[in-house]
Amino acid sequence: MLQRFHNYFRRKETEIHELNYLFWECTQRCNLNCRHCGSDCAVSSAYKDMPFDDFMKAISPLEQRYKRNTVLIVITGGEPLVRPDLADCGRELRRHGFLWSIVTNGYAYDESMHRKLMAAGLSSITLSLDGLRDTHDAFRKRQGSFDRVMNAIDLIANEKRLPTYDIVTCVSPMNIGELAEMKQLLIAHKVKAWRFFTIAPIGRAVTDDGLRLDGAQLKQLMDFIVETRKEGRIDAKFSCEAYLGKYDRKVRDWHYFCRAGINIGSVLIDGSISACPNIDRRFAQGNIYTDNLLDVWDTRFEKFRDRSWTKVGKCADCKVYNNCLGGAMHLHNIDSPEIMECHYSNLMH
């Protein structure tokens, strides 16, 4: 019954497709070289950082259409903290009525950075923690990363002015055995929200096989989240990445819904207009240097809003297709419409 209501809701959301969540890939530079990175960025990227004015010009039509505080600009990279003008960009976004947030590895997030970003009206932050000390440092391929991110976690968990934040953990065979201890650690550091995702076969993870969970490990992860949610000491949830059958509502607050191109858009480093930045970049629908962002949002994105093309391969006869609609957009490749990975099937078998 609830699922049917959700499917109706999802259809209506798709019809009106309000742009409420816009990624800005402001840089491809990064201060770390993580093993599982979803992007192919490098310490020194081929692309220069996008000038803030270019981005601001592109999003100014959104200011006319949407009410203040209804569009969140998620600043991502690369690592956004490598941009020296990050706080200035944020302050300017806030002045124009946008909420803004960052996704960071926390390596460069110290007290002075925290003060600067809070003063510029930061409204949300996501920090990555991928295990206990040795595992985290091995993932991030840099000693001292764990201590730095824990310091950043303390700053944000104790910050009363931050409307929302969370810690994300990319779960792999390397850290699945540490989740219980990580939970105690996060609770001891007063963390309120913890989100999990798994490694998609994209970015650097394509060539690193030791990072993917098998069906039994995936089930172990789901059971861990269910149990943690029952305890109620930390708000644990699984990310948006897949329909999960009987686990769907047990590991999240609401049903699975891939909002890419429906409420989520992005401006990528080269100006491409797409949905989530982890989606195959060839799905880009336009470019801010040649197109009007709102025109593109209003009139293109057909493949994102009508997902019937995904009903091929294993999705063709799937009995839960109506709930899932062919899975996450980031698990599709433009060359072949078939989904790369299905958590639902992995959990069932």
Add this chain to the structure above:
Amino acid sequence: MEKHKTYKFFRGMLMASAFTSMMFVMQACYGTPNNALIDDEVLEYTVSGKVTAKSNSEPLAGIKLTIDSTDYETVTDSLGNFSITLNASDYCDMTFKFVDESGKYQQLDTIVPVCNSPELNIEMDVNNAPKVS
């Protein structure tokens, strides 16, 4: 877009309801939580303090505090006290403008990073301020 008017109305109601607002919490895998979309107006914080004269530490009444690019403003009471409430996600390294309502002193600008502390005690160098005739 007009044809979706009813749904949009319904959507607004769902968003406002504590029971269904979770439907609108957006969070892409590699993104940040967006509960702020719903809660932003709710999360507020208050900065309060006292304004005194630098020369003799006497409280200054009737001093107007405004915060650039926002509608926030308040006036110190007879004991120099003030209290101002801001949205949590408002930027705050801004200029506080102190203007004596009586017109006795000219405007003085003081940059105060309000987010660093919920309590602010400001000393104003009013004696050095040029008097308004």
